[in-house]
Amino acid sequence: MQPKKASREEVLEKLEEAGGQRIGVATTVQRQTLVPEADIYGVATFYSLLAEPEAGIRVCQGLTCHLGESAALIKELRTAGKKAVFASCLGRCDQAPAFWDPDDEGPIDRAPCSPTSPDLVIDLEAADSLEYEALRSAATRGPDWVLGELESSGLTGRGGAGFPAHIKWQAIRQQAETDRYVVLNADEGEPGTFKDREVILRRPHLVIEGLAIAAQCLEAQNVYAYVRGEFGRVRAALEDALQAARSAGRIDDRVTWHFVDGHGAYICGEETALLEALEGKRGMPRMKPPFPVEKGFRGRPTLIQNVESIACLPGILRRGGDWFRGVGLTEPGTKLYCLSGHVENPGVYEAPMGTTMRQLLAMAGGVSGTLKAFSPGGASSGFLPASSIDIPMDFGSLRAAGSMLGSAGVVVLNDTVDMVHAALTQAVFFEEESCGQCSPCRIGTQILRQALESYGSGDPDALSYVQDVAWGMGEASICGLGQAAALPLTSAMKYFPSEFGLESETGGSTPS
Numbered sequence: 001m002q003p004k005k006a007s008r009e010e011v012l013e014k015l016e017e018a019g020g021q022r023i024g025v026a027t028t029v030q031r032q033t034l035v036p037e038a039d040i041y042g043v044a045t046f047y048s049l050l051a052e053p054e055a056g057i058r059v060c061q062g063l064t065c066h067l068g069e070s071a072a073l074i075k076e077l078r079t080a081g082k083k084a085v086f087a088s089c090l091g092r093c094d095q096a097p098a099f100w101d102p103d104d105e106g107p108i109d110r111a112p113c114s115p116t117s118p119d120l121v122i123d124l125e126a127a128d129s130l131e132y133e134a135l136r137s138a139a140t141r142g143p144d145w146v147l148g149e150l151e152s153s154g155l156t157g158r159g160g161a162g163f164p165a166h167i168k169w170q171a172i173r174q175q176a177e178t179d180r181y182v183v184l185n186a187d188e189g190e191p192g193t194f195k196d197r198e199v200i201l202r203r204p205h206l207v208i209e210g211l212a213i214a215a216q217c218l219e220a221q222n223v224y225a226y227v228r229g230e231f232g233r234v235r236a237a238l239e240d241a242l243q244a245a246r247s248a249g250r251i252d253d254r255v256t257w258h259f260v261d262g263h264g265a266y267i268c269g270e271e272t273a274l275l276e277a278l279e280g281k282r283g284m285p286r287m288k289p290p291f292p293v294e295k296g297f298r299g300r301p302t303l304i305q306n307v308e309s310i311a312c313l314p315g316i317l318r319r320g321g322d323w324f325r326g327v328g329l330t331e332p333g334t335k336l337y338c339l340s341g342h343v344e345n346p347g348v349y350e351a352p353m354g355t356t357m358r359q360l361l362a363m364a365g366g367v368s369g370t371l372k373a374f375s376p377g378g379a380s381s382g383f384l385p386a387s388s389i390d391i392p393m394d395f396g397s398l399r400a401a402g403s404m405l406g407s408a409g410v411v412v413l414n415d416t417v418d419m420v421h422a423a424l425t426q427a428v429f430f431e432e433e434s435c436g437q438c439s440p441c442r443i444g445t446q447i448l449r450q451a452l453e454s455y456g457s458g459d460p461d462a463l464s465y466v467q468d469v470a471w472g473m474g475e476a477s478i479c480g481l482g483q484a485a486a487l488p489l490t491s492a493m494k495y496f497p498s499e500f501g502l503e504s505e506t507g508g509s510t511p512s
């Protein structure tokens with residue numbers, strides 16, 4: 001039976017039905033939900049797609065699109081009489097400069113990806129199958145077998161944190177509370193990342209099967225898929241796959257499925273902010289502990305897992321956890337690496353975990369120009385110099401190098417790029433996407449952006465205090481956004497000091 005929705009949870013849905021924040025809408029939604037009008041207004045203004053419903057065409061201002069002349073594109077659109085605004089990264093880095101017209105949604109172009117191969121786990125080019133063989137094995141062999149395979153696979157979360165999946169699953173199984181939830185994090189918003197989009201568009205059955213396995217193993221009664229709002233057709237691909245799986249008798253009615261649109265807030269990719277959004281509130285991260293496995297959606301045990309993590313499950317159960325562990329070079333499994341920026345064939349390349357940047361560049365047709373730097377895991381990972389090209393692209397190696405794999409949104413920069421400008425682009429992103437809840441992040445992101453602008457305008461001392469600000473942000477921010485937001489600037493200063501008025505460069509040279 002469908003659980004009764006709390007009226008609070010309907011707020012975002014009602015705002016969406018009303019077409020976003022306009023005069024009188026908060027009053028209407030207040031009558032429908034009985035939630036105070038001020039709270040409704042607060043929610044509506046938090047989410048960019050609701051706060052500016054008539055903004056027109058969104059032009060991406062992420063770093064890759066910036067390199068791809070998004071400023072020229074917006075000018076062109078406006079000259080042609082179109083309404084257009086800059087938006088935070090649109091998750092279409094392979095199509096830079098990307099834009100999205102909410103009133104005229106065409107199909108999303110597919111990104112190039114690795115050719116099909118038996119050595120791949122997700123295999124984006126393979127035909128999606130309605131067999132659901134892994135789900136059937138899970139039903140026959142039971143939760144202990146599933147957990148055993150998951151543990152031996154060594155699967156770590158692909159959404160950015162790299163946390164071992166089996167620990168979360170085991171923690172949920174140990175909870176006395178039987179009202180449990182499975183949540184798919186498909187909010188993919190990290191600049192440079194567009195892999196989850198491709199997984200859902202190309203292999204939606206892998207995702208539905210993975211979610212069904214999780215719900216069955218954890219005895220969850222409800223599955224929620226939270227899909228990035230700017231990815232309209234992606235959500236439909238998931239819904240169609242569920243329908244097909246039901247018609248084919250692969251999925252029964254024991255679990256209730258919910259498909260929820262995001263409303264344009266990067267922070268809602270953070271798991272607890274996502275839960276707040278599902279509960280109809282402003283998407284502000286919660287303090288942890290308690291972790292979602294104990295108190296998640298509606299305060300109940302909740303598994304939150306990234307799309308790529310979930311899509312690995314059928315392969316792990318079909319071919320065994322040991323097989324999955326063995327396909328990685330330095331850490332278990334394969335990884336979907338998104339390559340964009342100054343690379344010949346921007347796309348999603350699945351390769352063994354620990355493949356080097358040099359090898360990834362070869363897969364993507366090489367660098368356009370001469371490599372200067374790269375961001376290995378989206379904006380949050382900062383920059384590494386070209387001399388880091390042989391570091392294995394895995395969680396541990398990149399952490400040791402002072403960066404992170406994150407969601408593996410690799411942005412490639414050639415030697416035409418001004419690193420002050422690159423750092424400023426990332427600083428603008430974090431300032432705009434900070435939820436504003438804690439002061440180190442809210443004020444720190446603003447200070448870093450202002451310091452970079454002042455330095456760019458000729459003030460040589462503008463960056464003198466940014467290391468202190470960065471330290472405070474790293475130490476005192478509630479969530480990963482504030483903790484990582486200074487890294488693009490501090491890493492660019494470290495590896496390209498002369499561009500920031502410091503002593504000569506140490507690591508920016510191109511290796512042979």
Ligand SMILES: Cc1cc2nc3c(=O)[nH]c(=O)nc-3n(C[C@H](O)[C@H](O)[C@H](O)COP(=O)(O)O)c2cc1C
Pocket residue numbers: 156157158159160161162163185186187188189190266267268269270271272304305306307309310479480481
């Ligand atoms: C600022 C921020 C943004 C995030 N965005 C995403 C996202 O878009 N998608 C995602 O799966 N995880 C994202 N995460 C990580 C999630 O909080 C969480 O770790 C993840 O969904 C858990 O799933 P996994 O273990 O399968 O990776 C983000 C984290 C932070 C701090």
Ligand code: SF4
Pocket residue numbers: 267284285433434435436437438439441442477478479480481482483
């Ligand atoms: S670190 Fe930033 S995004 Fe995270 S809770 Fe604090 S203000 Fe919000």
